Amino acid sequence: MKNWGDSRKGARKGRLVGFPRLKSRRRSAPTVRFTTGVIRVEADRRHITLPRLGALRLHESARKLARRVEAGSARILSATLRREGRRWFVSLTCEVQRATCIPARAGSVVGVDLGVKHLAVLSTGEQIPNPHHLVAASRRMRRLARAVTRCVTPDRRVHRAGSKRWVRAQDALARTNARVANLRRNGLHQFTTRLTREHGTVVVEDLNVAGMLRNRRLARHIADAGFGELRRQLAYKTEWNGGRLVTADRWYPSSKTCSGCGAVKTKLALSERTYACTACGLILDRDLNAALNLTALASEVADARSGRESSNGRGADRKTLLAGLVAAKRLPGTAKAGQTGTVPPQGGTTNRVLSKAHGTVTVGGRP
Ligand SMILES: [Zn+2]
Numbered sequence: 160m161k162n163w164g165d166s167r168k169g170a171r172k173g174r175l176v177g178f179p180r181l182k183s184r185r186r187s188a189p190t191v192r193f194t195t196g197v198i199r200v201e202a203d204r205r206h207i208t209l210p211r212l213g214a215l216r217l218h219e220s221a222r223k224l225a226r227r228v229e230a231g232s233a234r235i236l237s238a239t240l241r242r243e244g245r246r247w248f249v250s251l252t253c254e255v256q257r258a259t260c261i262p263a264r265a266g267s268v269v270g271v272d273l274g275v276k277h278l279a280v281l282s283t284g285e286q287i288p289n290p291h292h293l294v295a296a297s298r299r300m301r302r303l304a305r306a307v308t309r310c311v312t313p314d315r316r317v318h319r320a321g322s323k324r325w326v327r328a329q330d331a332l333a334r335t336n337a338r339v340a341n342l343r344r345n346g347l348h349q350f351t352t353r354l355t356r357e358h359g360t361v362v363v364e365d366l367n368v369a370g371m372l373r374n375r376r377l378a379r380h381i382a383d384a385g386f387g388e389l390r391r392q393l394a395y396k397t398e399w400n401g402g403r404l405v406t407a408d409r410w411y412p413s414s415k416t417c418s419g420c421g422a423v424k425t426k427l428a429l430s431e432r433t434y435a436c437t438a439c440g441l442i443l444d445r446d447l448n449a450a451l452n453l454t455a456l457a458s459e460v461a462d463a464r465s466g467r468e469s470s471n472g473r474g475a476d477r478k479t480l481l482a483g484l485v486a487a488k489r490l491p492g493t494a495k496a497g498q499t500g501t502v503p504p505q506g507g508t509t510n511r512v513l514s515k516a517h518g519t520v521t522v523g524g525r526p
Contacts, residue, residue, distance in 0.1 A: 191240050207238070232255065261401045262356055272450040278350075291380075303331050303332040359402050361402060362406075367409060407453055427445075
């Protein structure tokens with residue numbers, strides 16, 4: 160209600176927020192959250208006791224959590240039950256005392272360029288393939304969706320319930336969707352865990368995912384890649400593993416800058432897969448060039464902030480970013496000089512200037 164009111168008065172940024180709609184049992188996934196009462200993992204570690212529902216058998220063992228609870232290093236705060244596909248899940252929100260960790264290579268910096276062709280290209284030269292889970296399942300999903308509509312579907316105008324075949328068809332489609340989501344989540348978790356356990360500093364771009372999803376040709380592929388979730392996981396996992404996440408400004412030209420000499424191109428079409436520098440003649444894979452630029456950015460950020468923590472909790476908020484993180488732009492020709500200069504403002508971009516011990520650091524960004 161507040162968002163709707165603020166949006167009407169113009170006190171809220173972004174697109175207009177509509178009046179809240181009632182949550183419908185038909186439209187939303189079945190879920191229930193318990194915050195009070197007895198929530199505990201049983202001694203056999205195979206059952207969980209929830210208020211009103213009693214003991215429920217778990218598919219996976221809750222051994223790790225139970226050990227922590229017994230040792231006193233974790234406390235269960237709430238439990239959320241939800242159904243996905245045909246399975247019921249319980250998520251336990253816990254307060255956990257984590258042991259302090261350091262990444263395997265604490266001093267190493269890795270730039271991560273996200274994309275659709277490859278899910279990620281690392282500055283080490285490694286390419287993470289994009290598995291395209293949704294595309295892989297789309298044929299099967301189309302067939303299942305067709306089967307659903309060909310059954311006797313529910314119609315509330317004539318008080319008709321869906322047929323048993325409709326329920327079965329619906330169930331098959333839901334399970335396929337859940338499987339795609341599971342595969343995607345698993346792949347992202349393995350990638351982000353590996354990255355944050357190994358490298359001390361991870362540098363990513365601040366992508367405007369919501370904006371990119373409005374591109375009707377790319378939306379499906381961007382949603383399928385899961386950039387938003389990847390960024391979210393990197394933000395908390397770098398913190399867990401004792402590393403830090405540096406987010407490049409949204410307007411930082413990571414693809415257009417030459418990683419060799421620092422020259423910035425004014426135009427670079429998406430179809431140009433290799434970067435060819437007109438200033439120094441460097442020829443490099445486009446995404447690798449961007450990843451290398453992101454790596455270079457991290458050292459400048461560390462310079463400018465003299466070691467202050469630059470990860471930001473959720474890693475998404477622009478306001479927090481401007482307040483907390485300095486993303487310096489590079490001036491052509493001064494790439495390795497140890498000083499950073501001002502880049503002339505590009506289309507609609509203004510520069511914020513912060514003073515530094517020697518010289519000036521510029522923050523690219525909008526007012
Ligand atoms: Zn160059």
